[in-house]
Amino acid sequence: MDRSWSARLAKSSWNRGTCQCCLSNRIQPLVVIQLDKKILPETKKWLISKIQEAELLVHPGEDDEGDMILLSISHCTLLHSAETLGLSKIYHNGEVMPFSITDRENFSNAANDEDFVTLAEKQYIIKQRLDHLKTLEEESIPGWPMNKKILKGELIFRKLVKQGLVKKIYPLHDVVKLKAFATQWYTEISLAIPTDDIHSYFGTPIAFYFSFLVFYTWSMVPPAVMGGLLYLMPWDSLIGYITLAIFNVIWSTVVLELWKRRSAELAYNWGTLLLKSNFEEPRPSYWGPLGKNPVTRRQEPYYPSWKRKVRMWLVSGPLVCALLGLSVIGMVAFFWFERLMKYYYKQTPCFLTLPLIYLPSIVHTLYTDLMNRFYKGVAERLTEWENHRVESSFQNFYTLKIIVFTFFNSFAVLFHIAFFKQDLQLLQKRLASLLIVSQVINQCTETLIPYMKERLFPLPGKKQSKDDPDIDKIHYQGQMTTCAGLFGEYIELFLQFGYLSFFSCVYPLTGALLLLNNLTEIRTDALKFCRIFQKPFAVPAANIGIWQSAFEMLGLVSVISNCFLILMLPQMTTYCQNNEIDNKTVLFLAIVLEQALIFLKIIIAFGIPDEPEWVRIKVAQIEFQSFQALKQQKQGL
């Protein structure tokens, strides 16, 4: 058998799509379908023929095991998909316009540039075409038992994955492109990251995440300086703490508003600002009786939105609340159990009863972990069951559920310590341990351990068999860790933002510690995505989605937290005693301060427009031109 497989890739063993107009001689494999090892040749052949129906380029990937299919896509098909997706590209006059295939000559480089549609977009388009592949008639699959059939209209790949025939589908790294920007990205200490390269290579969500991370790190400088000064200087006074609290509230509002503007700029440049979820294709798993989409008039499943709302408000909502309740009950039980054990230990302190002290923590940790896993499963299944039409809204509602739960689990204990136990020293200790210990552990488990593991125990494919390096590389990528989405990354920032905006007036060093952490975080995250993770698929997005609102919600809650934490400062107590101010007056002043700060937040949020002027004008231009075009089109009919 001819082993120079890479040579074969270059030749014409690709089963070409119907479009013959734009194939170059060398086709680059973009996506891999990993099949079950036991697949029969006739089944594979059938599958390849099906994939060709999706107008994709297929290579049977005839390696030793024959369990791979390589996919690519022709330039024409790409352009068609780019239009359907509603992507915007650069027009000949330099403006970003919704791409139109019939008008392709007027878009810069649409006809000839391979990178007109970015790598990430190409791979997403292939994935989407596979996901939406349906059978037109009931069909039996060659090499399968006769009774296992694919029904009419069933999604082929969903079925094959469920049956275990398709193991996974993953996009391939493009080592040359990656090397061109990645090394500089994760080694240089400067905060300038190659955002546009990240966008075209990894796609908008990851590019948004890294842009946000860098923006957020920069924005951490003022609170770090303020907090550091307050910590070091002799003016460690009540005024200092109050100033820090007010500063925090203003800072968090301004930062989030400025990010919205930055985000709109990025989305405009990346051609996703005009994406409308209304016009998107539905998710593959969206179901309902076949009908017409009322907006686009395309045929697709139709599920009335009031039914979804009923499910969300009457089932998901109460269930989430119940699980939150369970988690709170767990916490209360833990506190009670801990006190009880301490009491027992005090009565007969010996090394047999010593474990009793640690028992509550262990049980509670186990309980929390169990609850976490259980909740995640429930949240995903609930959101799936709510039957959202588009991926972005599915993601938003799933994320929302997790955010609420994480918020409770992470901050309930701290709030308990702050406002019920009113033990500020314990709170400071907890914060310090969370900020220092947890962060170090996180960075290690997230990056160092997988990295070391990979170095010490290289995966079988890593050792390149010299006669066919290409195929080995593909195999190797299939065995890399799969990226679990940006969820964990955002949650980390979310918790940070919470610690900083809620409690920094108790522990002013928070800002500085977080700044330090984020400076390394930018590098380790980059390393993860470039070296450790399989390349993920990326859905084009117009912003960071629900995370914006989640961070804003933290900002709002932080007003309450800050105002009442100040009341509990020992400096406050001393001040009140010295000046003979009674409890009620102080509480009243705190309320007034709170309302004033919330009012200030509203004014700031209102005062800073969500989009920079130039973006607003560009978007209005396109809207205006569209309206004009609609009128003129009507005339033509």
Next chain:
Amino acid sequence: MDRSWSARLAKSSWNRGTCQCCLSNRIQPLVVIQLDKKILPETKKWLISKIQEAELLVHPGEDDEGDMILLSISHCTLLHSAETLGLSKIYHNGEVMPFSITDRENFSNAANDEDFVTLAEKQYIIKQRLDHLKTLEEESIPGWPMNKKILKGELIFRKLVKQGLVKKIYPLHDVVKLKAFATQWYTEISLAIPTDDIHSYFGTPIAFYFSFLVFYTWSMVPPAVMGGLLYLMPWDSLIGYITLAIFNVIWSTVVLELWKRRSAELAYNWGTLLLKSNFEEPRPSYWGPLGKNPVTRRQEPYYPSWKRKVRMWLVSGPLVCALLGLSVIGMVAFFWFERLMKYYYKQTPCFLTLPLIYLPSIVHTLYTDLMNRFYKGVAERLTEWENHRVESSFQNFYTLKIIVFTFFNSFAVLFHIAFFKQDLQLLQKRLASLLIVSQVINQCTETLIPYMKERLFPLPGKKQSKDDPDIDKIHYQGQMTTCAGLFGEYIELFLQFGYLSFFSCVYPLTGALLLLNNLTEIRTDALKFCRIFQKPFAVPAANIGIWQSAFEMLGLVSVISNCFLILMLPQMTTYCQNNEIDNKTVLFLAIVLEQALIFLKIIIAFGIPDEPEWVRIKVAQIEFQSFQALKQQKQGL
């Protein structure tokens, strides 16, 4: 001289516009320009020729005094203007679509129906054409001193009004149309008002106002019932008051959210939902160096928005705050002065010192009135100076300034009594007097007095000279009271809403009294607009503008007010004493309740979509079709 002027109107003494294709034999005068009595015939002739340049139909209005010009507009010109304005009309498939002149055959009745463009829209279009009438070259006016010239590009009518040559411009009532719906409207007791007739006759702002008024009156039923029960029943307890407070907060949120939905429905049906202020023509008084509008690419003055923002934040904002400060100082001085006078009177109570007691009130009333007038003038001039591009944004920012001031002036005293004096009995008395006495006075001064005046002392034109009733009617309309806008009407509802949502837990009858008031208000307001006021010009609008936000702001503040008013109830004090609850705990509970209610408000506002599903889909359809059309148009180029 032939006095059968009405006969002449029907004939062809109209100076026709350039469009000759669609003139019927009988032209109805729509708008009147009232000239100065001393105007020279050559000046009037020149003016008529200028108006013809605006493609309007002109009748020299040769009555006895010769001081009128009558205007009308041809159907073709109307259609062109309807497109430029961005009005939507009913398409042949029954949907509301942005009107396009080139596609007019596909709009129902566009070609033949006189009422395709409503009376209100016609009159607005004529007004707009007059307002935008400019000189192309420097011109001297016949019959004017040679040195008084109209400069190049100057707005002709602005100049003429300033010079006193044009006294007023007013639209004419159409008595037949008005009678068809008006009598039923202001005499029947049912709450169903002929909204669509009001819309086509008076225009969107007035139709929105009356729809809102009816909606709001209906929505007053639950709090009236709740409050009434609480007032009459034996369960006049703490629980009752707390329930009423919570109910009020939820009620105000739900009502405002539901109105948003209703408003979107109305705007869709009236064809104004898709109006975009970006695409509008600028206000006549908008100034700046001539440039291109970046969105529409039309030539117009260009004034950068950052300059406007600088003016708003650095000049208008501080000035408004300073004037508010003056008003607060006035109030404080009044309280101090009153106490001082009472003290003097107590020392030597005789009838010489008796006037001293009333002096502070008189001085304060005078001061407030003076401040009010001064502030209104300043607010208008400031907003003009901020140089807003479109009328709606000018109106919004002007209204905002007045709202803030009115809010302070009307509620500061009540808040002072409630939270500083903590005198709930005085508060109740004040509310009762405000609700009963003020409302009665208001209804009288607003409607009855002008109505009676008109009956008792008919204006000269009212007595119809039998030989030419038409011309007398026109004269008569010119002498009717001019409508000062909907400002006063909304302010009344705004104050009501404030009384109800802020203080109803102190004075539960508020709801019932307001319900009663509004039931008459609907009639008296209708009477005012149909019989007493000159017909006003109406700018097409997509909603009630800034009033929506103003009412929402009241709702938010009401949470604070309600939570802390409960603390001061005598029932609360008794309850705390009986159960030995200390001040601090109660205050703390109030804060928790407040935060919980605000959270609830956010959830409700988030849970009720701003537009009904069907409107959302219609709008998305048009947007989608526009995007598609844009792509296809590009292809055609």
